[in-house]
Amino acid sequence: MTAIRTLSAALAAFLAAGAARAQTAIEDLEIIGAPEQGNMGFQPAATELARDVHWLDGMLLVIITAIVLFVMGLIGYVIVRYNSKANKEPATFTHNSPLEIAWTVVPIVILVFIGAFSLPVLFKQQEIPEADLTIKVTGYQWYWGYEYVDEAVAFDSFMIGYGEGNLNDGIIEQLEEAGYSEDEFLLATDTSVIVPVGATVVMQVTGADVIHSWTVPAFGVKQDAVPGRLAELWFAAEREGIYFGQCSELCGKDHAYMPITVKVVSQEVYDDWLAGAKEEFPA
Missing domain, CATH: 2.60.40.420 (Cupredoxins -  blue copper proteins)
Incomplete structure (x- = not known):
């Protein structure tokens, strides 16, 4: 009985020492x-998932910035080139097939490009290892x-x-x-x-x-x-x-x-x- 009590006390002391070491190490964390x-x-x-998200966000920021600058430049050009003073006679056409095809196809290509990089990041998050x-x-x-x-x-x-x-x-x-x-x-x-x-x-x-x-x-x-x-x-x-x-x-x-x-x-x-x-x- 004495031996059992001694063993139990030693085991408790060992666990307490381990817990104390762990607590000290945890409190010293940055x-x-x-x-x-x-x-x-x-x-x-701090994880691979976070790095992927940060990279994807940076890539999207570049794409969005390019689109915004292009649209703002286009609007500025139209304001200067086709205002009432510079363009006395307004055009009478209503359609421009090549232009309409371009502004339909280009956004599709951009979205497919974005999806090719964003979907793997999403799948990595959702596929639980x-x-x-x-x-x-x-x-x-x-x-x-x-x-x-x-x-x-x-x-x-x-x-x-x-x-x-x-x-x-x-x-x-x-x-x-x-x-x-x-x-x-x-x-x-x-x-x-x-x-x-x-x-x-x-x-x-x-x-x-x-x-x-x-x-x-x-x-x-x-x-x-x-x-x-x-x-x-x-x-x-x-x-x-x-x-x-x-x-x-x-x-x-x-x-x-x-x-x-x-x-x-x-x-x-x-x-x-x-x-x-x-x-x-x-x-």
């Missing part, structure tokens, strides 16, 4: 995916619930300071205890999704009451959480760090107060965290 005051553009891409880690996420008014499907771990995630009004000393203290600063107010949550770097993570997304939307910009993912339906998205984060997201579907009065926090860690840190999470957050 914040990568977060909005920045006064900046424009995308957050740094085999998962290394599956997490079910449920949207509630107004917080997120997570369940690590194969690991018997489940927890709810609330915004730090939710329901306590504007930023104050108490909220700042809570943020600092969780390893954040006041700059992360409205972004940081009390519990975070922890995933290993490089792992293929499949999120099963649903809603418990109204439609929500699980979104992490740096991962290039967004999926509506519809009550009664189970949708899926996937990502494979390429860099350790902290990434923030937000519910992106208007879901009620506190829609703005249900952020998402994902922390990407090494496989070793994830394994230590998971061992502790099974004790702290049993499903």
Whole structure:
């Protein structure tokens, strides 16, 4: 009996030490995916999906800019060349077959060109690969619930300071205890999704009451959480760090107060965290 108690105590100490190491490593992570005051553009891409979206957006911007400049130049030319002063006698024709064919065919060619590049990006997002880690996420008014499907771990995630009004000393203290600063107010949550770097993570997304939307910009993912339906998205984060997201579907009065926090860690840190999470957050 004494030997069993000693073994149990040693095992508990080992798990506690692993959890402490994991917690320290998690708290030391760099914040990568977060909005920045006064900046424009995308957050740094942390997945292949996000890089594809950024590239596609840049290509479309070039095409749209060329079209806008062409149309504006054409309008300017027509204003100067065919105004009433420069063109006393207006033309009487009503049709120009070559021109009509051109302005029908050219847009079709442009759209086919765009589709040839955008559809593969869409298919890559929608074709769910085999998962290394599956997490079910449920949207509630107004917080997120997570369940690590194969690991018997489940927890709810609330915004730090939710329901306590504007930023104050108490909220700042809570943020600092969780390893954040006041700059992360409205972004940081009390519990975070922890995933290993490089792992293929499949999120099963649903809603418990109204439609929500699980979104992490740096991962290039967004999926509506519809009550009664189970949708899926996937990502494979390429860099350790902290990434923030937000519910992106208007879901009620506190829609703005249900952020998402994902922390990407090494496989070793994830394994230590998971061992502790099974004790702290049993499903």
